[in-house]
Amino acid sequence: MEHLNPAGIGPPPATGVGQEIYALAERLFPICRSITGNGVRATLDVLSQHIELQRHEVPTGTQLFDWTVPKEWNIRSATITGPDGQTVLDFADSNLHVVNYSLPFKGILPLAELRPHIHTLPEQPQLIPYRTSYYAPTWGFCAAHVRVADLPDGFYRVEIDAELEDGTLTYGEYLHRGQSEREFLLSAHICHPSLANDNCSGLALLAMLARSLKARKTRYSYRFLFAPGTIGALAWLSRNEDRTCLIDHGLVLSCVGDSGDPAYKRSRRGDAFIDRAMSHVLGRRAGAKLMDFSPYGYDERQYCSPGFNLPVGMFQRSVHGTFPEYHTSADNLDFIRPEHLEDSFRILMEVIDIVEEDWTPLNRLPKGEPQLGKRGLYAAVGGQKSSGATSMSLLWVLNLADGQHSLLAMAERSNLPFKELAAAAKLLLEHELLVAL
Amino acid sequence: MEHLNPAGIGPPPATGVGQEIYALAERLFPICRSITGNGVRATLDVLSQHIELQRHEVPTGTQLFDWTVPKEWNIRSATITGPDGQTVLDFADSNLHVVNYSLPFKGILPLAELRPHIHTLPEQPQLIPYRTSYYAPTWGFCAAHVRVADLPDGFYRVEIDAELEDGTLTYGEYLHRGQSEREFLLSAHICHPSLANDNCSGLALLAMLARSLKARKTRYSYRFLFAPGTIGALAWLSRNEDRTCLIDHGLVLSCVGDSGDPAYKRSRRGDAFIDRAMSHVLGRRAGAKLMDFSPYGYDERQYCSPGFNLPVGMFQRSVHGTFPEYHTSADNLDFIRPEHLEDSFRILMEVIDIVEEDWTPLNRLPKGEPQLGKRGLYAAVGGQKSSGATSMSLLWVLNLADGQHSLLAMAERSNLPFKELAAAAKLLLEHELLVAL
Amino acid sequence: MEHLNPAGIGPPPATGVGQEIYALAERLFPICRSITGNGVRATLDVLSQHIELQRHEVPTGTQLFDWTVPKEWNIRSATITGPDGQTVLDFADSNLHVVNYSLPFKGILPLAELRPHIHTLPEQPQLIPYRTSYYAPTWGFCAAHVRVADLPDGFYRVEIDAELEDGTLTYGEYLHRGQSEREFLLSAHICHPSLANDNCSGLALLAMLARSLKARKTRYSYRFLFAPGTIGALAWLSRNEDRTCLIDHGLVLSCVGDSGDPAYKRSRRGDAFIDRAMSHVLGRRAGAKLMDFSPYGYDERQYCSPGFNLPVGMFQRSVHGTFPEYHTSADNLDFIRPEHLEDSFRILMEVIDIVEEDWTPLNRLPKGEPQLGKRGLYAAVGGQKSSGATSMSLLWVLNLADGQHSLLAMAERSNLPFKELAAAAKLLLEHELLVAL
Structure with a gap:
């Protein structure tokens, strides 16, 4: 996490x-x-x-x-069946197996003619690539390289039951x-x-x-x-x-x-x-x-x-x-x-x-710092080594509330989280030290 | 040094x-x-x-x-005296011992009631902290942690002879x-x-x-x-x-x-x-x-x-x-x-x-470099490997004396010390190569 | 190379x-x-x-x-001959041997008087320095430090056959x-x-x-x-x-x-x-x-x-x-x-x-990307891992062709080579996707 x-x-x-x-x-x-x-x-x-x-x-x-x-594309099924009748690739196993927007096709081809229609990733041989052909009409399959690298010669039955119609x-x-x-x-x-x-x-x-x-x-x-x-x-x-x-x-x-x-x-x-x-x-x-x-x-x-x-x-x-x-x-x-x-x-x-x-506050008491202590907005006993984050947020908001800085601009300049400055601005608004522009 | x-x-x-x-x-x-x-x-x-x-x-x-x-604060003395009559803290030893703007106080308290009024720095146990309370009325002391960490139980006499009056x-x-x-x-x-x-x-x-x-x-x-x-x-x-x-x-x-x-x-x-x-x-x-x-x-x-x-x-x-x-x-x-x-x-x-x-010089001969040599402002024999810092200052001042650069701007751009450029500008002014804008 | x-x-x-x-x-x-x-x-x-x-x-x-x-300077020859009649330095050996713009001079001097007129580089003792004296009339030689460091005392014959005349x-x-x-x-x-x-x-x-x-x-x-x-x-x-x-x-x-x-x-x-x-x-x-x-x-x-x-x-x-x-x-x-x-x-x-x-193209189809594929300007089969450099150049030119960017500005923003963007812009102009401003 x-x-x-x-x-x-x-x-x-x-x-x-x-x-x-x-x-x-x-x-x-x-x-x-x-x-x-x-x-x-x-x-x-x-x-x-x-x-x-x-x-x-x-x-x-x-x-x-x-x-x-373009025409609307829908696909129902697609398979390649080998010379031995075994299914080589089946769209039912992964919808990546068919080139997205592939034309419908039905036919029996020798391996050499089928090969250019099968896309693989030889350098990632276990993975099926994702390929599309929206605007160039063609048909094709995608496969893990290992699955099709050693296919035996012979004739393969290809069936892509897809539609490319007005829609x-x-x-x-x-x-x-x-x-x-x-x-x-x-x-x-x-x-x-x-x-x-x-x-x-x-x-x-x-x-x-x-x-x-x-x-x-x-x-x-x-x-x-x-x-x-x-x-x-x-x-x-x-x-x-x-x-x-x-x-x-x-x-x-x-x-x-x-x-x-x-x-x-x-x-x-x-x-x-x-x-x-x-x-x-x-x-x-x-x-x-x-x-x-x-x-x-x-x-x-x-x-x-x-x-x-x-x-x-x-x-x-x-x-x-x-x-x-x-x-x-x-x-x-x-x-x-x-x-x-x-x-x-x-x-x-x-x-x-x-x-x-985000909003753009205006300091109602812009000359000098307002006295935060008398409003309960400041650590009561001074002299400590550092002002806490909240005090810093209050001081930054008051200092930059000149009407030229939104809270995001204040966050950018102060490098304090936006939400801290927003909380400080809310508090100062409630104490009527700010007005919203 | x-x-x-x-x-x-x-x-x-x-x-x-x-x-x-x-x-x-x-x-x-x-x-x-x-x-x-x-x-x-x-x-x-x-x-x-x-x-x-x-x-x-x-x-x-x-x-x-x-x-x-606020009211004016003045302090004459302050002490804490222990159950045994020994002085625990004395303002006379260090004016840090009293919280600055502490209210006057006189009384005898059990240690448990005194404790919250004594500020220490447990992580820097040898040091007395400096604390103030200008706008929140309270009284208090500051002490080295080691000095007060092991105080015995009992009643302590506290006396802060201070005034907080109109002034x-x-x-x-x-x-x-x-x-x-x-x-x-x-x-x-x-x-x-x-x-x-x-x-x-x-x-x-x-x-x-x-x-x-x-x-x-x-x-x-x-x-x-x-x-x-x-x-x-x-x-x-x-x-x-x-x-x-x-x-x-x-x-x-x-x-x-x-x-x-x-x-x-x-x-x-x-x-x-x-x-x-x-x-x-x-x-x-x-x-x-x-x-x-x-x-x-x-x-x-x-x-x-x-x-x-x-x-x-x-x-x-x-x-x-x-x-x-x-x-x-x-x-x-x-x-x-x-x-x-x-x-x-x-x-x-x-x-x-x-x-x-700082001043803004204007080059009176801005087209090309003025011939510094004939004014004795340049090394007489040319061809040396580098121009000395003074020559560089002269060249920078002349080059930037377009009325848009004060000497400080020239120092920023040339990365030469201001005083070197100021000296160069003075020399060039004396030779009437500059006028002051 | x-x-x-x-x-x-x-x-x-x-x-x-x-x-x-x-x-x-x-x-x-x-x-x-x-x-x-x-x-x-x-x-x-x-x-x-x-x-x-x-x-x-x-x-x-x-x-x-x-x-x-200045007067025109021409030099024919220059030599220093030692007490023994041997040539110590000869302009014919190197034209660096004479201070450039040296006055003509002819005379016989003791070594002590000659020395200040011979410039050397003691830290690069084998090398002859190059020195000039265009605007400060003087005569002089330059020599490898080793060549002149141990010259014997005595009288040296100096002859610089140069002219400094109106020209x-x-x-x-x-x-x-x-x-x-x-x-x-x-x-x-x-x-x-x-x-x-x-x-x-x-x-x-x-x-x-x-x-x-x-x-x-x-x-x-x-x-x-x-x-x-x-x-x-x-x-x-x-x-x-x-x-x-x-x-x-x-x-x-x-x-x-x-x-x-x-x-x-x-x-x-x-x-x-x-x-x-x-x-x-x-x-x-x-x-x-x-x-x-x-x-x-x-x-x-x-x-x-x-x-x-x-x-x-x-x-x-x-x-x-x-x-x-x-x-x-x-x-x-x-x-x-x-x-x-x-x-x-x-x-x-x-x-x-x-x-x-460099020129400033204006995209004729600025709303959305033009369809590059139908113009043969894009890889036909989508889904590949990265667009080639040429495709990137085409996209950058189209995207920045708002009339505010010349090709050099496009190169600066895209960090692609100017020539690739120029080639892309030429192609897009031919396909009427750009006009020249």
């Missing part, structure tokens, strides 16, 4: 939230998702048991900026309404099949976060988006182009359940409030990674495209593409743990607390 | 100034000071033998922003008038009793600095303030609120006599001229510490409160609160040394030199 | 350019140059075999800002005209005699660079200046004062042939385009040095004087004054190597490529 950051200022989440997120990820894991199709709908069905999702269906052929909604692209959306119309966008990709960290973890965490906020009266509105990667984000942006100006903060979540240290990639702006808040929270943790924006990754690529340039960063634990389990069958339910999911959950709650609780 | 910085551009201080400062500190050490009372006046009497102090008396009850001048708060002020009304404020707290570094050292150094400036015709006016901590600074600010806009530079001094490396805490502004000048002087010394402002410490807390935000930093050697002798009887006359006091003195003189000697 | 940077985007230089530069430096080495005289003219004669130099003659007595063109100062200039009148100034000092690195290397490299640009249609005009140090640069500045506003980029070259890592000293501005371009190129090489401007060095001192403040930096390998061979007879043809000259050449070509190829 590495909960270095206990719960924030808001109500602490129910104990065992890590277990709950894990249990939900477990239910999502077996479903074969893709960027369209019934797997996405089944996933949204499960998530809907926790939050009231609004479901959107976008028809095949719809123009989304430079993109077009719809599906995404889910949940809006927690706060006092303001201004929004915090939280987005997770829903298109990957049986990969636990990438992104059953993100989907489950997001759902539990939404559930947890439900009971809370918030200042901001929180929009939760469960959409297929790239095309789903573009669908939402395309349909909500006029509303994007309401987004004050945003986070893309993926790979939030592994044992790696938490990592944050800044928005393209680099100094947005969300960038500063995440830097404050993670900057206080040894091992946490803070990275500048780059245009490769998840849907921050779309949110941060120059025509939108939204203040959306990306939160994850192990950085995608850098861990050996990434995009393989080793990204399974053993790879994510309740404690890491809970840690990620608490980090996000702490950031939400900052977004919710 | 660690005089890495010999005297500045101005007249070098008299040899032995460290000895003089130490001798003055020795005289101040035995006096029992507090934030009010005769100890402050006695201290000002001693200082007045060196500088013409103006003395201010502020009546009890006077409102100073959020604070009120005045006293502070001293000395103004060295320069050509300009604009001011350099130098301030030291006068309220601590027998603590040598904190702040007999600061009081003595400030007095000697004032004496030393007396003979010097300065550009700035220099205001020296000897005032009780917090309430004294507030008294001055309150009575001079309209004049604070004249303060261009300021330093609070405390703990300037110990063997620690010199340290400077920046003003709240962080980039005031005094911050840059101190950074330049200390930045050239290994071990010296440069710290950002924080609202805990000495009277920079008041000068840098948001309603004033004056360009006042704080100079000390070992950082208060971090050395074991701090606020104990170990902060005695052995803890400070003439050579460290002299080093502190020289640092301040060097900073005063920068304040006095 | 340490060609870490292969050729830039432009046409790669002819193979063997390092050999060609070296061969040219070999031809320049034996000539006795000074700030005036026939040695400069002979040097320009050799350079003119490669580029069409315009030659300028500036008469003695011409005022150049604060300077005056002219000579410099050479070559302009490669580009589409624009705006200029890139490249300047090398021509005044040093037999010193290979300082600056036969710079003169030869500059000539070959000029020759290499001749065949290239460039955007900028390139001005190549071969002028004596200080006085030559001032001559050019004085005669072209009105044209200096056309200089957008500039480099002074010296000591570009030794085995040291490449080094760049920024212009006085510090953030000029040339500073950024050189930082980008050298910042990607381990060992390369990037230094802030200082007003000591070569003719950047004049170009960066405050009245001009041109965007001119300085490129060299081992930093002048820091290597033991500097300004001695050890700076000979063994000290420079073709491979280092070629490396320097390629670095300059890479910078010229950046100057030539």
Whole structure:
């Protein structure tokens, strides 16, 4: 357990939230998702048991900026049968076995012709790779290298019972309404099949976060988006182009359940409030990674495209593409743990607390320090070696309450935790030493 | 001896100034000071033998922003006598033995009732702690832990012959008038009793600095303030609120006599001229510490409160609160040394030199380098491996004399000592290669 | 060989350019140059075999800002003959043997009177120092310390057959005209005699660079200046004062042939385009040095004087004054190597490529990413572990093509090589995903 950051200022989440997120990820894991199709709908069905999702269906052929909604893909089964009649690969064993968006195919081929259609990882011979072919029509399988390395020559029967037909692209959306119309966008990709960290973890965490906020009266509105990667984000942006100006903060979540240290990639702006808040929270943790924006990754690529340039960063634990389990069958339910999911959950709650609780105080007695002692706000007997953290928080808030510093700016300058400063400011406000700007 | 910085551009201080400062500190050490009372006046009497102090008396009850001048405290004697008639503690042995601002008290108590009124430092059992209780009425003693740890049960006679009556708060002020009304404020707290570094050292150094400036015709006016901590600074600010806009530079001094490396805490502004000048002087010394402002410490807390935000930093050697002798009887006359006091003195003189000697030159021949050789300003035979420091200073001044750089800015950019650049600029001015802006 | 940077985007230089530069430096080495005289003219004669130099003659007595063109110096021979009639030193052996600009002299002196006129390097006793005396009339010799340390007493015959007469100062200039009148100034000092690195290397490299640009249609005009140090640069500045506003980029070259890592000293501005371009190129090489401007060095001192403040930096390998061979007879043809000259050449070509190829693209489809796959610009099968460098370049260019970033700014932010981004931008422009601003 590495909960270095206990719960924030808001109500602490129910104990065992890590277990709950894990249990939900477990239910999502077996479903074969893709960027369209019934797997996405089944996933949204499960998530809907926790939050009231609004479901959107976008028809095949719809123009989304430079993109077009593709045909809908659904798969029932897929097998390769060997010359001896034995099953070589079966989609029923792992939905990674078929290239995602593979064309349907039925035929008997000599091994030499089949080989180019089977993707393996020779350097990780036990693992099935995850491959997709959304926009380049082809058919194919993925397999552990050891499973297919020594196949005997002969003719193989291949059957991929899939459909690629006009249909719809599906995404889910949940809006927690706060006092303001201004929004915090939280987005997770829903298109990957049986990969636990990438992104059953993100989907489950997001759902539990939404559930947890439900009971809370918030200042901001929180929009939760469960959409297929790239095309789903573009669908939402395309349909909500006029509303994007309401987004004050945003986070893309993926790979939030592994044992790696938490990592944050800044928005393209680099100094947005969300960038500063995440830097404050993670900057206080040894091992946490803070990275500048780059245009490769998840849907921050779309949110941060120059025509939108939204203040959306990306939160994850192990950085995608850098861990050996990434995009393989080793990204399974053993790879994510309740404690890491809970840690990620608490980090996000702490950031939400900052977004919710930040304000700009003005010192009503700015000339000299107010006499804290006569208000019971100061250790009564002076001369001790050091002022406690609380006294320091009080002094920092009073000193910086010139109307130019919000609490987050005070936290950045003082290097004290935001929550300590927020508590100090609350106390000083109650004693009428501050007014809110 | 660690005089890495010999005297500045101005007249070098008299040899032995460290000895003089130490001798003055020795005289101040035995006096029992507090934030009010005769100890402050006695201290000002001693200082007045060196500088013409103006003395201010502020009546009890006077409102100073959020604070009120308290009753005046004076103490004649205090003792604890044991069941056997032996003296356990006597104020006459150390003025730290009584909690500063202790209420008068006379009575006979069982040990159990006396105990909570005796403060000790169990982790530094040989040392008497320094404790105050200015604004929370109580009575008490301070003692070495070993002295009182094993007191026998029985009844103890306690007598604190002190007065807490309407009176005045006293502070001293000395103004060295320069050509300009604009001011350099130098301030030291006068309220601590027998603590040598904190702040007999600061009081003595400030007095000697004032004496030393007396003979010097300065550009700035220099205001020296000897005032009780917090309430004294507030008294001055309150009575001079309209004049604070004249303060261009300021330093609070405390703990300037110990063997620690010199340290400077920046003003709240962080980039005031005094911050840059101190950074330049200390930045050239290994071990010296440069710290950002924080609202805990000495009277920079008041000068840098948001309603004033004056360009006042704080100079000390070992950082208060971090050395074991701090606020104990170990902060005695052995803890400070003439050579460290002299080093502190020289640092301040060097900073005063920068304040006095800074100016913005304009190159009269800005196109190409002027021919220094024909003016005798350059080594006559070229081709040597390197230009000497003086030549470099000449070249830097000429190159940066575009009207945008004062000498201090040139020192910052060139990383050459201010005094070398000032000497070079003087030479170039004499040769009519510069004009003053 | 340490060609870490292969050729830039432009046409790669002819193979063997390092050999060609070296061969040219070999031809320049034996000539006795000074700030005036026939040695400069002979040097320009050799350079003119490669580029069409315009030659300028500036008469003695011409005022150049604060300077005056001195009398022209020419030397035919110089010897010291010992009491025994043996030749002690002969200018014919090394043109370093005579102080550059030595007055003519003929006489017989006792050793004690001769000694002050012989300069040696006692700490490098085998080497002849290089000394000049342009503006302080004197005569003198330079010798290896071992050669003259044990001279016997007696009378020595000294003969310096030199002339210091009214004449002219000579410099050479070559302009490669580009589409624009705006200029890139490249300047090398021509005044040093037999010193290979300082600056036969710079003169030869500059000539070959000029020759290499001749065949290239460039955007900028390139001005190549071969002028004596200080006085030559001032001559050019004085005669072209009105044209200096056309200089957008500039480099002074010296000591570009030794085995040291490449080094760049920024212009006085510090953030000029040339500073950024050189930082980008050298910042990607381990060992390369990037230094802030200082007003000591070569003719950047004049170009960066405050009245001009041109965007001119300085490129060299081992930093002048820091290597033991500097300004001695050890700076000979063994000290420079073709491979280092070629490396320097390629670095300059890479910078010229950046100057030539930089532009500011605007993304025509800024909302979301354009679909690269349908244009054949993206790996067809998704899900691989990492996007290749080319894909990253495409994504970075698209993401930053908001009209605020030129390609160099993109390279700085993405930390990708300029040439990769330029290639990506070219591809995207061809696919009509960008327009040029």
